[in-house]
Amino acid sequence: MSSTSDEHHVEAESVEEERQQEQVPQQGLVAKKLSWHKLRRYDSFDVESRRIPGLHGHASKNQDWSVILHLAFQSIGVIYGDIGTSPLYVYSSTFASGEIKHTNDILGVLSLIFYTLTLIPLIKYVLIVLRATDNGEGGTFALYSLVCRYAKVGLTPNEQAEDKEVSNFQLELPNDRLKRASRIKTKLENSRFAKYFLLLATMLGTSMVIGDGVLTPCISVLSAVGGIKEAKPDMSQDMIVWISVGILICLFMVQRFGTDKVGYSFAPIICVWFAMIGGIGVYNFIKFDPSVVKALNPKYIVDYFKRNKKDAWISLGGAVLAITGTEALFADVGHFSVKSVQISMCCVTYPALVLAYTGQASFLRKNTDLVSNTFYESIPHGLYWPMFVVAVAASIIASQAMISGTFSIIQQSLSLGCFPRVKVSHTSTKYEGQVYVPEVNYLLMLACIGVTLGFRSTVKIGNAYGIAVVFVMTLTSSFIVLIMIMIWKTNLLLVVAYVTIISTVEFVYLSSVLYKFDQGGYLPLAFASVLMFIMFVWNYVYKRKYYYEMEHKISPEKVKEIANDSNFSRIPGLAMFYSELVHGIPPIFKHYMTNVPALHSVLVFVSIKSLPISKVPVEERFLFRRIEPRELNIFRCVARYGYTDVRNEEELFERKLVEKLKEFIKEEFFLTIVNLITHRDGEHVEDGMVTDNQIHHVEDQTKQLGEDHDQEQKRNEVLNREIDAVDNAWHAGVVHLIGENEVTASKDSGIVKRILIDYVYSFMKRNLRQSDKVFDIPRKRMLKVGMTYEL
Structure with a gap:
């Protein structure tokens, strides 16, 4: 059970060398030259946390313009x-009957398209929604x-005070706290219905994307x-349908190689397409x-x-x-x-689309009978084949973007x-966000083939x-x-203007697409x-399991009692x-312990936890606390991840955890000394916090050798x-004990x-991956412990 691989022994030897270098010398605290400022507090699980100076969230990336322009070019591809290939089918879908009753109807539709493109992608997303990124990440989960983060609306009771100390956890908030924002925050936190509604809305948005x-x-x-x-x-x-199916199959079959392999070809092709x-x-x-320039006058919409x-x-x-794929503008901003996204939208995408729709409208004014195939009919004869090739390539790229986005969304859903x-796999060593989910990929492929063969047009x-787009x-x-009311504390008139103009337009569109249900x-x-049913059931049981464990958790006193057992x-x-x-x-x-009355020399209870932020820095990933008495060498550890972090990353989880555990032991030890010295001199260390004055005082005391050297x-x-x-415990071998919990409904449960x-x-649990596969735990060093929970 404690056998390890050769690779593990190599790692252990290297850590032994590091340990010898790090070992505390016997010449006293002064020789150690400790950075006392790192000893601000315990990583406590229970003590109310205080804000640490020097931490700041939402640190903006001060990129130079060459980097921004390079990213803007990449973002085009x-x-x-998706939105770039919309001219292929917008006019034919708008005039679905294939008949234009009045030539001015073309002006009305063009005016409608122009103002929709301006209001939704340009004003709403580029100018407003992009301000709501979560440390650079976008999408419904952001x-x-x-x-x-602003209000306690999570349904799983796993919040910790220390979570707010993670570097990118804090929000940039104005100094003035308006009563309106406070009232809404209080209502959200006190309303169970509001909490469920927000979660279900997030699930619905995710499912629609x-x-x-x-x-x-x-x-x-x-x-x-x-x-x-x-x-x-x-x-x-x-x-045509079968050729399309063949292309779709090829598209999904190459997903396992990752978009990074063909990523550099995307932007040039889409740039050529827009040009x-x-x-x-x-x-x-x-x-x-x-x-047709007259369509700038919205009067033509009213006449239409x-x-x-x-x-x-x-x-x-x-x-x-015409605005399909706009949500990708926000979802992929991370x-x-x-x-870079604002530049590429304003300088390339928006002008190209406006010119494309205007040109097609000009063509239709003279060729009203060709509306069912507007795009290809309007192409000059000599450019037909080049345009056909670029159109097919652009459509594949549009598909690729949404497929990759789906994988990212599944990853975020898992974290919640x-x-x-x-299984979530990284497909690129350069770009963190590029992931691949095998099971979802093949389900998407089957769904796409089914839709293509079933609908055929x-x-x-x-x-x-349209329904999927407008719902999101x-x-x-x-x-x-x-967010505008509660977090940004925006002027109420601007909020009303947003709802009156943009939200009204979206609800009108929603009413129209629902008509074609x-x-x-x-x-x-x-x-x-x-999808919502699957997500709801999984989340429902996930929460019930957590509450069960909360109610039946083992107290530290019980652990001590078990450890002191003579057997x-x-x-x-x-x-x-x-x-x-x-x-x-x-x-x-x-x-x-009841079935195996033996314990390893060092035991760490590891809890995998997701925070409502995009990423957790590796150096802030672990929180530790010792379980008394000290001689047991039992610790609790929370490994914290953001919703875009991949948990099976190649960061050598074991090694990083052991390194951070040793750091915790050192900090705990020296903080104990700080407590002793300050307490001896009549000072008090409150909640594990050490003030600057106390730090200077301890430095003075150690320099003066105020303590006995032997002690x-x-x-x-x-x-x-x-x-x-x-x-020594790590050298002897690491064993991963995984709790495999079987759940069953309690005897008094209802039929539902x-x-x-x-x-x-x-x-679902039987037919999907188990914990060891999700976290890439070595099978030779894994032991599963089963138990049944009655929920």
């Missing part, structure tokens, strides 16, 4: 593939994490491949009808609705496709920077305890696509309004319902006992023995609870 990841490849590839009919009119729709659609737009604008009434309202479901365990897929946007707006619009809602024995080695419980020792430990030497020997004990726990949750 990753973020804008917004939820901001709310969770995953649905978007299914529909984007279908509609983009099918639209691009369908353009071949222009050159080959005799090609059947069946052939071509913008240039063709200018050509068509000049050649056919420059008077007056003429077409209900049909105009229904056609909004097609016009909204891979770049806010400034809202998704069954799946971009019009029906567009109906489904309205949820984002809801979170932004909450029975024409394909049910698809994203069906996807979202299934109890110690064996060499270091044991890491994993559990999800942060506040105490899990009940499974007692179950283990100090004995203390150093005690410290060295404790560090030696940890090193029994179905959710005994059947649905158990089915």
Whole structure:
């Protein structure tokens, strides 16, 4: 059970050398030259934390312009593939009947597209929503994490005072605390309904974006491949569908290699795409009808609705496709920077799209009968084949961006305890955000093939696509309004203006896309319902398990009683006992000791915990506390991760934990000395805090050798023995003890609870990855401990 690999022995030898170098000399505290300022406090699990000077969140990245422009260029290939390929199908989806009743209807639709592009992607996302990044990370989870950090709305009771000390945990808040913000914060914290509502809204937004990841490849590839009919009119729709399916299969099969392998080709292709659609737009604008510039007057939108009434309202479901993929602008900002995304949107994407739609409108003014295939019909004859090739490449890139985004979202859901365990792999050593989830990849592939074969046309897929897009946007707006009032404390008039203009536009669009529910619009809602059900069940049981462990946790007194048992024995080695419980020792430990009355020479209870922030710096990952008595060498450890951190990273978890454990032992030892000296001289160290005056006082005392040298030497020997004990245990071998908890509904449970726990949750748990696979724990050094919880 304590056997280790050769690689582990090599690591142990290197750490032994480090230990010898770090070992405390016997010449006294002065020779050690301690940095007392590092000894601010214990890493306490129970004492109320105080804010540490020098920590600052939201440290802005002071990048020079060359870096910003480089990131802006890269972002074009990753973020804008989806919204950039919208000109392939917007006009054909808006005029779904294939008939334009009045030529001025084209001006109305162009005006509608122009103001939608301006209001939503440009004003809402670029100018407002990008301010709400969570330490540079975007997306629904980023917004939820901001709310969770400002108000205690999390449903799992694993908050710790020390979490607020993580460097990027704090929010930048104005000094003035408005009563309105305080009232809303209090209501959120006191309302269980509000807490569930926020979590379910986050799940819904997440599910809709995953649905978007299914529909984007279908509609983009099918639209691009369908353009071949222009050159080959005799090609059947069946052939186009099967070619699209073939491309989709190839696209998903190469996902395991990671987007980094082809990442550098993305931006140039999309740049060429934008240049071509913008240039063709200018050509068509000049050649056919420059008077479409009149569409800048929003009066044409009013006239369009007056003429077409209900049909105009229904056609909004097609016009909204002009802003598909806008959410990616916010969700993927973490891979770049806010400034780079703002530059690429304002200088490249927005102008190219406006020119493309304007050119197509000019073309349609003279060719109203060609609206069903506007994009390819409007291309000058000599540019058809180059444009076809670039269109197919751009559609694949658009699909890639949403697929990669789906993997990131699944990773975030896992961190919140809202998704069954799946394997998350890094595909790039350069870019942290590029991950691959095998199970989800193949499920997405099957879903895409099913949608493509089932719907067969971009019009029906567009109906489904619109619902997914607008739902996510309205949820984002809801979170932004909450953040504006509660965290930013924005002027109430500006909040009202946001709701009146932008939120109203989005709700009008939402009402239109929901009208087409029975024409394909049910698809994203069906996807979202299934995903939300899975996420809800997993999260429900996850919380119930945590509450069970909280109620049945082992007290430190009970641990001491177990350790003092005469039948109890110690064996060499270091044991890491994993559990999800942060506040105490899990009940499974007692179950283990009852059946195996032996304990390793050093035992660390490791709790894996997710914080409502994007990343936790490696140096701030671990929190430790000793379980008395000292001679037991039992510690509690919380390993903290952000929702974009990958837990099976190649950072040598064991080695890092042991290093930080030894640091904790040293700091605890020297802080004890500080307590003794300051207490001896009539001072008081409050809650583990050491003031600057006390630090200077201790330095003076040690310089004056106020303590007996032999006593100090004995203390150093005690410290060295404790560090030696940890090193020797690690050399003897590391064992990973994993608590595998089987759950069952209690006898008095109702039928619904029994179905959710005994059947649905158990089915998911059996058919998905276990803890050892998720955390990449070596099988040769792993021991599973089973116990049944009645929830």
